[in-house]
Each structure stands twice: as C-alpha cells, then as structure tokens.
Amino acid sequence: MLLVISIFAAGCGDGGMSVSDGKRAADQSRQPVAETYWKLHNALGDQFYLTLGVGGFTDCADKNAKDSLAYIVDEPVEGKSEKQTDEQFVAMVNSRMSAVGWQLKPAGDKTQSATQDGIEVQLHLLNRTTGDGAFARLVVRGKCTNVGPAKGEIFDSYGGSKRDEYRSSSASPTPIPSFLESDETP
Template sequence: MLMIVMVSSCSSGSNRLSVDEGKRLADKTRRPVAQTYWRLYKGIGTSVSQGGGDGRFVDCEDAKADSMVYTTSNLLTSRKKEKESGERLAETAAGKLASIGWSLEPSHGVHRSATKNGVTVELRPTEINDWSIILQAQSGCVNLGAAADVLKDAYSSQSDLYHDSRAATSRVPTKFPDPDSSG
C-alpha cells in the first residue's frame, strides 16, 4: 500500500513542466504581449506623455496553481498645459488605438478594453491622480509549471523595462530578471 502511494505520487508529479520548459513557454507568452505593447506605444504617439513602461509575470486572478499572466503597463498623462480629465484622456488614447486596429470598448468611466489574438489591452484609471491613466497589455493565464515559482521570485522586485523608444523596431525582452542580482 505504501509503495502504491509513492508510485502514484511520482507519476502525478511528472506532468508538471520543468523550470526550463516553463521558461520557454513564458517567453512564448511574453513575446506577443511585448510586441503589442510597442504597437500601442507607437500608435498613441506624442499626443500624450508616455514614460517608460514595465512588464512582469504575476499570478492569474483566479490563482490557479503554477499559472501566471504577463502584463505590461505604461502611465499616460495629458501633454496639455491644463490637464485633461482621465475620461477625456482615455477617449483620446482610445481614438489613437482604434486607428491601429484596437477598438477598445468602454465599460464604465475611464475603463476600456479589447482582446485580440490572446492579448487583452486595457485603459484603466490610476490611483496616482485623476488626469493620468494606465495603458496595459496582458496575456491570457498560462500554466508555467515549476518556472512559476522562479518567475514569481524574479519579478517580485524587478521588471522588464520598456524604455522610451522611437526606433523602427523596439526591443522585446529576451532574458528574465535575476532574483539574486541587486537590480
């Protein structure tokens, strides 16, 4: 009886992705979100002030074991001398995004969203002030196996940096943060 439990325990653990397999899947998950981020960034252009964005893996909202989403975000602020309301800024940003094929549907106030090819794009309010909004692109929830714990640790204090870029092709992260570095 004890032997059966051990065998059963070993066989059920073999279905979990290894750290390397999970990281490969994480990279495949991150790439379309990062590419979408840069299309959005360039689509909005200089109509609003954009700082650098960041990206990270976080637990899925429904907290499935070993499952995470990759999310990028960027703070958008009006360039006008007299600050626009968040709602007006969201309308301006949504108009720019619609011109590049992202028609974000409003749900209430500032919040607007759309999903294409497994990537969800959102405009949402921020708690910083009432004249800035967050532009976010996010993957779907994906099971990363043993890599989930490693990535959670790595992204707990660091993120993928999306520096301001006017380049024709913008960089997509190719490495993960090192949790042991003092970045």
C-alpha cells in the same frame, strides 16, 4: 514491474514540464504582449507624454490555474494639455488605438478595455492633479500560461524592483527585454 510504474508515475505527476520548459513557456507568453504593447505605445507616442513600459508576471485570476502566470506590461500615459477634459483625453486615446486595430469600450468606472487573441488591453483613467493633463495607465495583459515548476523561480526573478523595462532605443525602436538573466534562459 510495479517499481518501474511507480517511478514513471512520479516523474509524470506535473505533466512532465521541467523548469526550463516552464521558463520557455513564460518567455513565449511575453512575445505577443510585448508586440501589442509596442504597437500601442507607438500609436500614442506623439500625442501624449509617455515614459516607459514596465513588464512582469502576475498570478492568474483563475485560482484553479495554480501553476500558471500572466505577463503584463503597463505604462503611464498623460495628456499634453491641462485644458483637455478626461472625456476628450479618453476619446483621443481610443482614436489612436483604434487606428492600430484596438477598439476599446467602457468596462467599468474610468476603465476602457478590449480583448483580441487572448491579449487584454485596458486604459485606466486616474485622478489628475490640478494644472496637469489627464492621466491614465495603459495595461496590456497576456494569456494565463502554465509554467509548471518554474512559477516560483519566475516570481523570484521578477520580485521587488526587478521588472522588464520597455525603452525605445536607436538600436531597436521596439526591443523586448531579455528574459530572466540566468544560465537556464531558453
């Protein structure tokens, strides 16, 4: 009887989450971030220079969340007029985001931020080069999600230059990249 209890306890030490469960949780955590990113990207599209969003996983700020990750998509945003002041640029971005339900507020030096349903959106104003428009980085960050034993594999798959690319296409104007190209993809 003691042997059965020991084996059962050993298998349940991590809450019973398998690597595939962790990957599934990570993939599900990407969905609301990607949807929010596309909503904001499309709201900004015709008034600003945009390139593409880049997504990946990062450690959570809470050091107690050791088996957890957060998904982030970020994209550079540049004003189309070098005559536009940084303040005018930020006001225009805020107006466009407000139109799709995101009310950004000052959140530090050159940063605007808002949080809804666990998703945080930030606009970080960057230093501009003479003769260029105002320049910022749009960041959409998801909830901290427990991925259990899959954390290392997810980091390995999203290391270096391996990131999700959010590019519009004629097939789908708001595609969500496929998750971790492997045999174990959920």
